[in-house]
Amino acid sequence: MLFVPNVQKGDYVKVRITKVLLKVGFAEVLEKLIVKEEDILATV
Numbered sequence: 001m002l003f004v005p006n007v008q009k010g011d012y013v014k015v016r017i018t019k020v021l022l023k024v025g026f027a028e029v030l031e032k033l034i035v036k037e038e039d040i041l042a043t044v
Helices: 036-041
Strands: 012-020 025-034
Touching: none
Parallel strands: none
Antiparallel strands: 012 025
């Protein structure tokens, strides 16, 4: 399992793995690859 903050299921993002433990990992978002229409409407 990989934990990435501020990302929802279905988002396409490029990440950098920051920490790896036995059963889980953590990552940070480098960039959003595909912007969904709902995200655009939410910022207006």
